[in-house]
Amino acid sequence: MKNLNSVVKRICGFRTGKAAIFAMMYCLSVATAQAESGYVLQRSLISGSHVGPDQIIGDATLLNRRAHPASLFKIVILVALLREGKLDSAERFEVEDHISTSPVDIRQATYRSSNRAFLMLARRLDARLLREEAIRMRFFRAPPPASFARSDSIYRGEDEKTDPLSIHRFMMRVARGADLAKPEELHGFLLWPGSCLIAAKSDREIGRIHVKSGAWGGSAWMSGFCAGKRHKEVVTVFVPYEPPHWRPARERAIRLFYGAFQATVPDGMFY
Numbered sequence: 445m446k447n448l449n450s451v452v453k454r455i456c457g458f459r460t461g462k463a464a465i466f467a468m469m470y471c472l473s474v475a476t477a478q479a480e481s482g483y484v485l486q487r488s489l490i491s492g493s494h495v496g497p498d499q500i501i502g503d504a505t506l507l508n509r510r511a512h513p514a515s516l517f518k519i520v521i522l523v524a525l526l527r528e529g530k531l532d533s534a535e536r537f538e539v540e541d542h543i544s545t546s547p548v549d550i551r552q553a554t555y556r557s558s559n560r561a562f563l564m565l566a567r568r569l570d571a572r573l574l575r576e577e578a579i580r581m582r583f584f585r586a587p588p589p590a591s592f593a594r595s596d597s598i599y600r601g602e603d604e605k606t607d608p609l610s611i612h613r614f615m616m617r618v619a620r621g622a623d624l625a626k627p628e629e630l631h632g633f634l635l636w637p638g639s640c641l642i643a644a645k646s647d648r649e650i651g652r653i654h655v656k657s658g659a660w661g662g663s664a665w666m667s668g669f670c671a672g673k674r675h676k677e678v679v680t681v682f683v684p685y686e687p688p689h690w691r692p693a694r695e696r697a698i699r700l701f702y703g704a705f706q707a708t709v710p711d712g713m714f715y
């Protein structure tokens with residue numbers, strides 16, 4: 445038991461005990477996941493103004509890997525639209541036929557990651573303002589060039605690259621909401637099916653899932669947070685893959701994200 449306690453403390457930052465059996469079981473699952481490779485998962489607990497220490501699961505060498513942000517950049521577009529007052533949550537949008545043959549609302553367009561809808565939304569913004577928003581939110585490793593946000597691939601951040609560490613810090617800012625014009629509205633757009641478990645040391649709480657997926661150019665992502673009444677926990681999953689095999693990598697990222705909150709991926713999940 446002494447050795448088990450030391451492993452749990454190293455991974456999760458606290459010791460087990462009779463009053464924390466669930467914590468021990470949770471940390472054992474984390475320790476098992478650490479043996480896997482080919483992905484990295486970061487998690488951070490936000491409680492009030494306190495931000496807990498990051499926990500790294502998987503291959504930590506991937507944290508600074510240059511990677512395409514894929515559809516995670518759609519969050520930056522939403523942030524900028526809300527800041528500029530150019531998005532009405534009651535709007536409905538034409539999307540690709542494989543998503544829906546009838547218009548959908550902004551939450552469904554975000555959840556189903558419609559490139560068509562987000563290209564149209566990005567065109568509502570001046571390219572300079574969208575670039576400034578990306579810099580303000582520190583989405584990329586370095587500021588994009590002055591020519592940024594002028595191509596038809598802006599919905600995935602064009603050809604700019606970021607890294608898993610930068611994305612996780614970006615999502616922590618999104619979850620806290622301090623730098624956002626309308627955080628509750630944005631969080632509503634990021635709502636996904638299912639519930640999640642926040643295991644905050646001796647406390648635990650059921651919450652709702654707010655997240656964005658993405659897969660393009662060898663990078664598959666799930667970055668978001670579980671929001672309860674007392675705590676928020678941010679999780680970012682990065683799974684590199686060899687193009688064009690994005691679908692299995694995206695599915696793995698989704699399952700790892702839900703698994704981090706001891707949640708089962710709901711039936712009928714859109715892949």
